[in-house]
Amino acid sequence: xxxxxxxxxxxxxxxxxxxxxxxxxxxxxxxxxxxxxxxxxxxxxxxxxxxxxxxxxxxxxxxxxxxxxxxxxxxxxxxxxxxxxxxxxxxxxxxxxxxxxxxxxxxxxxxxxxxxxxxxxxxxxxxxxxxxxxxxxxxxxxxxxxxxxxxxxxxxxxxxxxxxxxxxxxxxxxxxxxxxxxxxxxxxxxxxxxxxxxxxxxxxxxxxxxxxxxx
Amino acid sequence: xxxxxxxxxxxxxxxxxxxxxxxxxxxxxxxxxxxxxxxxxxxxxxxxxxxxxxxxxxxxxxxxxxxxxxxxxxxxxxxxxxxxxxxxxxxxxxxxxxxxxxxxxxxxxxxxxxxxxxxxxxxxxxxxxxxxxxxxxxxxxxxxxxxxxxxxxxxxxxxxxxxxxxxxxxxxxxxxxxxxxxxxxxxxxxxxxxxxxxxxxxxxxxxxxxxxxxxxxxxxx
Numbered sequence: 132x133x134x135x136x137x138x139x140x141x142x143x144x145x146x147x148x149x150x151x152x153x154x155x156x157x158x159x160x161x162x163x164x165x166x167x168x169x170x171x172x173x174x175x176x177x178x179x180x181x182x183x184x185x186x187x188x189x190x191x192x193x194x195x196x197x198x199x200x201x202x203x204x205x206x207x208x209x210x211x212x213x214x215x216x217x218x219x220x221x222x223x224x225x226x227x228x229x230x231x232x233x234x235x236x237x238x239x240x241x242x243x244x245x246x247x248x249x250x251x252x253x254x255x256x257x258x259x260x261x262x263x264x265x266x267x268x269x270x271x272x273x274x275x276x277x278x279x280x281x282x283x284x285x286x287x288x289x290x291x292x293x294x295x296x297x298x299x300x301x302x303x304x305x306x307x308x309x310x311x312x313x314x315x316x317x318x319x320x321x322x323x324x325x326x327x328x329x330x331x332x333x334x335x336x337x338x339x340x341x342x343x344x345x346x
Numbered sequence: 347x348x349x350x351x352x353x354x355x356x357x358x359x360x361x362x363x364x365x366x367x368x369x370x371x372x373x374x375x376x377x378x379x380x381x382x383x384x385x386x387x388x389x390x391x392x393x394x395x396x397x398x399x400x401x402x403x404x405x406x407x408x409x410x411x412x413x414x415x416x417x418x419x420x421x422x423x424x425x426x427x428x429x430x431x432x433x434x435x436x437x438x439x440x441x442x443x444x445x446x447x448x449x450x451x452x453x454x455x456x457x458x459x460x461x462x463x464x465x466x467x468x469x470x471x472x473x474x475x476x477x478x479x480x481x482x483x484x485x486x487x488x489x490x491x492x493x494x495x496x497x498x499x500x501x502x503x504x505x506x507x508x509x510x511x512x513x514x515x516x517x518x519x520x521x522x523x524x525x526x527x528x529x530x531x532x533x534x535x536x537x538x539x540x541x542x543x544x545x546x547x548x549x550x551x552x553x554x555x556x557x558x559x560x561x562x563x564x565x566x567x
Contacts, residue, residue: 180431182427202430202431203431203433205431210424211427212423212424213423213424213425213427213428215356217363218356218359218360218363222359225352226352226353226356229348229352230352230353230356230434231349231433232349270428
């Protein structure tokens, strides 16, 4: 699967956040999006996820399931964990797995992989911030979708959690998956492409890959 | 299909567990109807005449009470983002959420109504009519109300706004619900005429409500 965006423009209220943003991602690629606060990292991920309309420009994908909208081939892990405190850990993950079309048999292995296996029957209200984040990431494993959009995925994760996430991302890329991650710190992606969002006045400057550039 | 079943099960579980507010509506209904005989006084004829109207107003307010969190809870914790990205069409998702709301909030009101009718001196034939109109009419209240809930989803204190937006739209349901109940008790209109219109209002809100709510949720930013 291949994803491309051309001349993307984002406007929040009256303010132009970025404009003329273009990139392409091939199977197995990871794009690390950096930039100062308010430069539009999260907005870019939400635009790709189809949760925020772009003010201009287009996003497309080739390969993969042609008939399926990009949003339905995408996992989005944002700042909010999408966890219900009154449901147990297993019920939370079970709901998202069934709702998004995954298999029930994947739930227990996913919880074990993320170190939540022993907490499966605990109401999610008692989880720590890092455990909530792990539970939120478990959805990536139970439902197979080629594109992962991760917004500061390592927030609240301890060292072992970060190492597990890095391994999961590596495995996902090895199977031809794509990752776009907004982050301030390295999150363990191997040889990611870089997309640096600058202040709107300076235009969005794109580094690292020669075929991608903003005018 | 399993995805929608999972959503229905989740919403029912959430409503019935601690803090979910599943029993709030029916408790509120109970207290409102219990207070009325104290306010009106021991005039049995007057209570019987006003009974269906009180039951309908009580049911209307009780179903609104839990409606404002229908989408706001999912919006606040980020679940709504993922629901919007799911393969299931948003309109169907909304119908399922409305069904869960009806099962947990509307249906208990219908079940409680005959018991509470005793407090208002409504006789069995009239009570059957009120219960039947509530059974048919409370889904309309949910389906109209979810449009307001979807519009106010991003507002922190959206509950009052939902009530102000929605209550005027429920006037037809209220009119025909009470008219049908009164018709069964005292005539002169046959019960069937207003009751059929009430059924039509429920079906129309089923046809319009989910689409309006879906449009509101898609454009919430």
